[in-house]
Amino acid sequence: MNGFIEVDYAQNWKHSERIAGDVFLLSRDKTEGRIVCTLSDGLGSGVKANVLANLTATMGQKFTTSRMDIVDSARVIMKTLPTCRERKISYSTFTMVDINSSGVAKIVEYDNPPYMLIRNGKVLKIEKTVIPLENRFPGRTEQLYYSEVNLQNEDRLIFFSDGVSQSGMGTAKLPLGWRTPFIEEFVTAEINKDRNISARDLSRKITSRALLNDIQKAKDDITCAVVYPRKPRKLLLVSGPPIDPENDQHLLEKYEAFTGKKIICGGTTAGIIAEGLNTEIETDLRERTADIPPLSRMEGADLVTEGILTLSKTAEMLETKDSWVAMQTNAVRRLICMLMNTDEVHFLVGTKINEAHQDPSIPVELGLRRTIIHRIKTILESKYLKQTFLEYI
């Protein structure tokens, strides 16, 4: 496997709860190309479950990233976790996944539904090692499942909380819940329908279906995570004219040579590129709001927008996960959707300061392009685990 690994998750809270009892944590070590993620389901729901799940997931995440053996980490967690006195069960369950740069995934599971691996549109059977745990409760054996998988491009590794597998339980259609064979059937059908379906979209499809099984009132927290290794999808975002006009040519060459989606944010920048490529820019006045200028079209570019206002709003919307979903279609929403469907974002940023922006009579604060781009870059990396590259010209 070589390329990019997209990891995303979707979640619905138990009906009437205001906080999730399932917690999904994810970290990506840039230098090593390693990904660690943990899904934990706390007993019950609401705040108590959230605290327990957070405790478990944070421990798992910390131990695993700090190079502790994944099975040992799981053991320590098991020993640390409080147990329910009445029900004699642990307060939380977990699935921990540790993927190295060559795509080998080590997976430890404790009491969560078994994960699924889909390859070439089919479910792959996985050999798992059973690791028995010290007998904490007389008459009941507890065990961890450990497995190693060599991930290949276009695989989907899917894991979820029991809110997914038990959805619909008690209904006429799914009296015993949405059991593994049904979920497998659903997932393979979705992948075969759209071979390039992103981790983001697939996890959402699964949780929406689980919610539908529960007749739109989730009986438990529903969480699903998907790991999707693939060739990286690349995007170039050009913004700002070069400080030295002699570098306009350099900007043009970079723009032309790039393979992948291309976005231009900024009127002057778009002008430079259009002139260099001898093409026209056409502004589409339909999609605009009071604070976001309209977008434009140019042959060869996938999106052309205004600069600072659009980028500032984009940074603001990106800070809250999914906040743009309810937004009306405009330049910002289009930009965010393109960013979300990309793995590698290349920023090519001109550093020339627009003097007109420095006019004290301007009624709103216009940030500096470099600062805003840097903010977007940081959010994309830390919150959405995108790979980013930044070049100033």
Add this chain to the structure above:
Amino acid sequence: MEKISIEICTGTTCYVMGASDLLTLEEHLRPPLSSSVKISGSTCLGICRDKRFKPPFVRVAGKLIAQASVRKVLKAVEAEYSGGSYAYDE
């Protein structure tokens, strides 16, 4: 008759200085003017670098209106339509 072109700058400076209001221009046009104009946007007319003029900028039939407002643009369009004169900035 050839339509009168109205080009509205939607660059950052113009947008915050009032171009967002100017984009509602179409709603203020009544017949026969509404059918005699062609409104388009521009990513940046490039005039903000010229210290003599203040944004937002609109070009009516190729001529510049600085500190443009819906009222100013309407007056210019009326003048263009009836063959009258309007004091353009450039």
